[in-house]
Structures are given as C-alpha cells and as structure tokens.
Amino acid sequence: MSTAVVTESRPTRREQFRLRRFAWLLAGLIPALGLLLVALESDLGSASVPDYIIDRDASVEIDEYASAQDVAGSSVSFDIAAVEELQRRSVNPCPAAGESPQVPRDLASSTPMTCRPYDDHGGIAYVVAATAFGLIGAGIFLKRGNNLGLLLLLAALTDVAGGLTSAYALKGLSIKPGSLPAAHVAGALGAIAWVVLLVLIVPGFTMRIPSGRMRSDRWRWLERFTFVAASLLIVTQWLHPFLFGPVANPLRLQWSIETANTLFDVGIQMWMASLAIAVIAPLMNAWDWTSNKLRARAEYPAS
Secondary structure (H helix, E strand, C coil): CCCCCCCCCCCCHHHHHHHHHHHHHHHHHHHHHHHHHHHHHHHCCCCEEEEECCECCECCCHHHHHHHCCCCCCCCCCCHHHHHHHHHCCCCCCCCCCCCCCCCCCCHHHCCEEEEECCCCCHHHHHHHHHHHHHHHHHHHHHHCCHHHHHHHHHHHHHHHHHHHHHHHHHHHHHCCCCCCCHHHHHHHHHCHHHHHHHHHHHHHHHHCCCCCCCCHHHHHHHHHHHHHHHHHHHHHHHCCEEECCEECCCCCCCCHHHHHHHHHHHHHHHHHHHHHHHHHHHHHHEECCCCEECCCCCCCCC
16 A cells, blocks of 8 residues: 655745745844835924814823813814815924914814824834844745744734834825825825734734644634724724824724724734734643653644
8 A cells, every 4th residue: 555755845946036036035134124214204293283283171192082082071173174275275283392282263162182203113223223223024934834924924014114104104194295296095094003013913923833834724714803903903903993003094984983993902812812812822732741741842723
C-alpha cells in the first residue's frame, strides 16, 4: 500500500525576488512617510487646536463630544453645523495656544471653545522607532518566511501612515483651513488607521503565533467575527459627526448621537471578545489537565 508524501512547495527565485522587493519597498516607505510627517509637524509646532466646551465647567475633547453634547441643564449650546461653517469659511478660531479664540460673531454662541497646543508624534525619535520596527518585521519575513514579520511591517507602516494623514487633515481642515488639497480624504484614511492596527493584532498577529499561519480552518469564524467588528468600527468612524479631533465630518449622517455611540461600543466589545478568545484558546489547548501544568508550546487546536 503506497502512501502519498505531501511536500510544501517553495517559492521560485523569481517569486523570492518579488517578495524581497515588496518587503523592502514597504520598509522603505516607513522612514519616507515618517520624514514627511516630521516636516509637516515642524510647520505645526506653534499651531493651536480647538477644544470645544460642551459644559460650562469642563473642557471636553471632541472625541467625547458624542456623550457630552446634550448635557442636561447645560447653559452652553453647541452646534456641529457651526464647526462645519468654520471649515467652509477657512477660519481657524485658534490663533495660538493660550489665547482667546477668535470666532466670527454670528457663530460665537454656537461654538464655545478653548485653544490648546498641537501635540506631535515625537519627531525623529518616532520615525527611528517605527523604522526599526518595520526592519525587524521585514527581516523575520524574508529570512524565516514567517508571516508574523509581514504583519509587524504592515503595523509599523499603518501607524506612520495614519499619523501622516491625520496631521495632513488637521492642518488642511482646522489649523490652516483650505491650505491643502484632498484633506477630507486624508482625514477619512487617518480616522480608521487605528482600526486597521486592531485587525493586524487580532486576528492577524495573535492567531498566527508562532508559525505565522493558522493551524486550522476551524478558527476562520473568529477572523470573520473580528472583521465584522472592524467593519462596524470603520462605518461608525466615517459617519461620526467628527472624523477625529476638531475636524468635522462631511459624510456624517443625521442619526442620533446615542446611536453612533451604541454602534461604536458594540464594535469595540466585539473586538475585545475576539482578543479574549484568541488569547485564551491556545492556552486552554496547551494546558495539561492531568498534571495541571502548561505545556511548552501553546497553539490553537487543529480540530
């Protein structure tokens, strides 16, 4: 009785060359985008960003706007349409940090705010760290053929690209309105970079340790579940009244703030459930229940 031997096909030299070129291209993009970010933020070093005041007693970050807009009994009104109008008029209400905002008189009552300094990403140190992270990932991917290295490389690239597009949109839409083309597109991309990072971590990275591949198709359902959660977060982020920071979103729907918050919370809870399962499953599989000890290697059950 003959048995068939299954051998794993290896990439040809041409395929290896393409893989190397692809990986080093991605690795080279990280410092290139990082230096663009540093150059952009050097121009924003003395800039100021609005912090909208929803309640008279507290300055609220705009990311918390959804839960704070309709504060019961608040004597301060807030109108997102007024912020959009500021963007349409290419008006930056904050000349410098610490100074009083300069809001057109017809909008002043609808956009109570203070001004805060722009927070950069860390300058050259951030670029060096992100580049090193990407190079380590590229090395793991090319030397060992492990897809975990590619995920590390993509994570570093996503983080830098997200920072660049966010800073670009913040300058073009809020700090120096109308100064940069396609700032809304950059804002839409920058607003979801953190969601892409979550997906690269779970299910991407966590479920492929240590070989870089899924051990069994049995766990594909968890990937699909996580992608549903990420899709919900992306949609909610894109349709939220603010893309991020003080940047009003032109794509926002006229839905209630409570609905936006609820959908966002559902997406976050789904992703956290995915993370918990992705971490606990291999540990449960590696636990020796007879000796109550952890085996040397934790993997996802194959069947």
